Amino acid sequence: MRVTKMHGLGNDYIYLAPAREDEHDWPELSRRVSDRHFGVGSDGLILALPSKVADVRMRIFNADGSEAEMCGNGIRCLVKFAIEEGLVPPDRNEVTVETLAGIKTVAVFRDNGVVTAARVDMGPPSFDPADLPAAVEETGPVIDLPLTIDGVDLRLTLVSMGNPHAIHYVQTDPAEFPLERIGPLVEHHPLFPRRVNFQVVQVLGPGEVRHRVWERGSGITLASGTSASAVAAASRLRGLTGDRIVDHMPGGDLILEWDGTGSVFMTGPAVRVFDAEWYT
Template identity: 55%
Template sequence: MKFVKLHGTGNDFVVVDARALDREWSELAAVMCDRHFGVGGDGLILACKSDRADVRMRIFNADGSEAEMSGNGMRCLVKFAVDGGIVAPRGDEFDVETGGGVLRVRITTENGLVTSVRESMGPPHLDPREIPVAIEAVAPVTSLEVAVDGHRLDVTPVSMGNPHAVYFQSSPVADYPLHDIGPLVEHHALFPRRTNFEVVRVLGRDTAEMRVWERGVGETLSCGSGASATMVAARLRGLVDNAMELRVPGGVLQLEWDGEGDVILTGPVVESFRGEWPA
């Protein structure tokens, strides 16, 4: 089974053309994503047939659980599909079906290969029932107290097709004990489907930095849906304007959201290597 390893700002994925394949994808994801005994990656992405768009993305986390959405993962899928001839877009835009709905992407190419993608991440879901969060409240909930291990965290819950809890602090994000607190927030009873957890420091009206603990993965170098949720949460709290540069350990992402409609995420995508899995 042939695969391509790609990454978007260090958030790395194994990508497979699954249009004519049938495997136990959940089990295979856990094995292939193992960084010691497998290919290594934050997730496994499948390029599938779609009746609603040019291509459909399925994504499995490194623990084998299936996720609804990944912004960085979608850029990897887009590059895989266009560079590999699965999709031949008219112009520079086409549609991708995801667990979060059908989303529009716009590609930038160099020497015939995709180098970056501007992607619609869809509108944020702010109703606690849709995120989901186990509370009764009117949307949006900009401040939710989460108590973990003696810490009382004031988070903003957002769904970008998958759940996020965004925590703002004034100190550098590099100093935050993410490996201690992250898994406790992910599995907190307030989040019935678990949650991704972002730690953010706003540096100005158009700049912020973020680290992320991803549901089913752990800390990653970047998270596109987490970046989008951070843009939404920061604007809801009045901390940023309509566009923001977000610095993550794996690089820099550009976000746009004017308070209504779709969040727009733009970032680079890189192919690391190709291989063949013995299965």
């Protein structure tokens, strides 16, 4: 089976364009290829499939085999993959992608004819906790929701970008936060019946933040596009940042834009690492 490894800011996935959607047990394959010792090594598996309502359809499976609604870094790479594999016309400057979080429009940027980056219309954020879902009684926005996890006091801002996010703001470098310990406890907390992505964010100024993320189903990753989009929306909602920010993550920087209404727009790179044959 031919597989392609790609990444956006180190958030890496294995890409396939299967002839039939039912030809494999995708959750099991995702667990196997994602293993960084016995597989290829990745944060998950992404399928490029035909769509009746868009140029291409994306299915994404996390490293634990669970299926996610969307992936911001993954969708940029998916569009690059679709163009380079001939799934969409090679001269397209805009590609629509069907996801479980709705249809997303992706504008591509080229360098010497090669797709190197993309700007994604991530859709509007929702601050209604029912959209995550989260087991809270208020209708939202939910800001500074108190939650104590293993002795650590959190104040969570809840955002849905078609997938669920819980954001905790800190005054110091997020690298100092015990994300390895607290992340999985937040992800699996009963407050979030479908689990949650957990972000730790430091605001550096009105146009700049730094954050780390524990991703639902994958653990700590170097970057997350939907997380960065949620952080941009939450930070502007709280009056901490303006309409445009640079989000510094361990894997690199994303540019986020949200004017307080409508869609969040995310811009970042897309890199093809290698193609290989999967035998096991």
